Amino acid sequence: MKKLALMAFSQSLVLSLVGCGGDPPPEREPRQLSVRRTGEATEKPPEGILAPVDTWRGRLEEHVRVPWKLVQVHQQIEAPPGWTRISGPRGLRIDLSNGEETQSFWVMTSDFDARQIEAEPAQPCGKSEEFVIYRPASEAKGWSQTSAVVAALGLSSS
Numbered sequence: 026m027k028k029l030a031l032m033a034f035s036q037s038l039v040l041s042l043v044g045c046g047g048d049p050p051p052e053r054e055p056r057q058l059s060v061r062r063t064g065e066a067t068e069k070p071p072e073g074i075l076a077p078v079d080t081w082r083g084r085l086e087e088h089v090r091v092p093w094k095l096v097q098v099h100q101q102i103e104a105p106p107g108w109t110r111i112s113g114p115r116g117l118r119i120d121l122s123n124g125e126e127t128q129s130f131w132v133m134t135s136d137f138d139a140r141q142i143e144a145e146p147a148q149p150c151g152k153s154e155e156f157v158i159y160r161p162a163s164e165a166k167g168w169s170q171t172s173a174v175v176a177a178l179g180l181s182s183s
Contacts, residue, residue, distance in 0.1 A: 076117060076132065076156070081178050085119070088177035089170055092123040104139050105131035105159040107146020113137040121174070126165035130174055132158050151175035152183050 078098055085095045099118040104110040116133035131147055133139075135157055145162035150171055152158070158180055160171055175182055 084177040088173045093121050096120050096122045105147035107143035108139040109142050111138045128165040128168045132156055149183050151180035153180045
């Protein structure tokens with residue numbers, strides 16, 4: 026009886042090990058290590074005009090008077106209100122708030138090409154060689170600091 030149990034055990038052991046005798050695992054391809062040398066660029070720099078957003082944030086916080094403050098800068102804006110973009114890069118929307126009202130501005134590159142689609146679109150209020158800033162057709166209640174925003178971004182009034 027012990028002999029029979031031992032034979033049954035050895036047969037089940039052989040059957041369970043049958044799948045283990047396959048081909049060896051495939052060899053891994055050797056890794057190629059990338060070496061960064063001092064002074065070499067690791068990534069291609071972005072193309073187009075880069076807005077100095079961090080600098081603008083600091084200047085807006087200095088120039089805009091209380092109770093208004095910078096609350097957010099949105100990126101990849103297609104066009105200011107009342108306009109549709111035909112060509113050129115996307116822009117930024119700068120939101121300032123006094124806790125109750127929000128005043129927004131749209132900064133587009135000077136090569137921004139758009140078509141007016143509304144009767145009262147956002148209007149340009151400042152420009153430089155690289156950028157144009159737009160203000161809304163109607164300003165927020167209590168807002169009187171458009172010139173401070175234009176100056177903070179280093180643009181001239183238009």
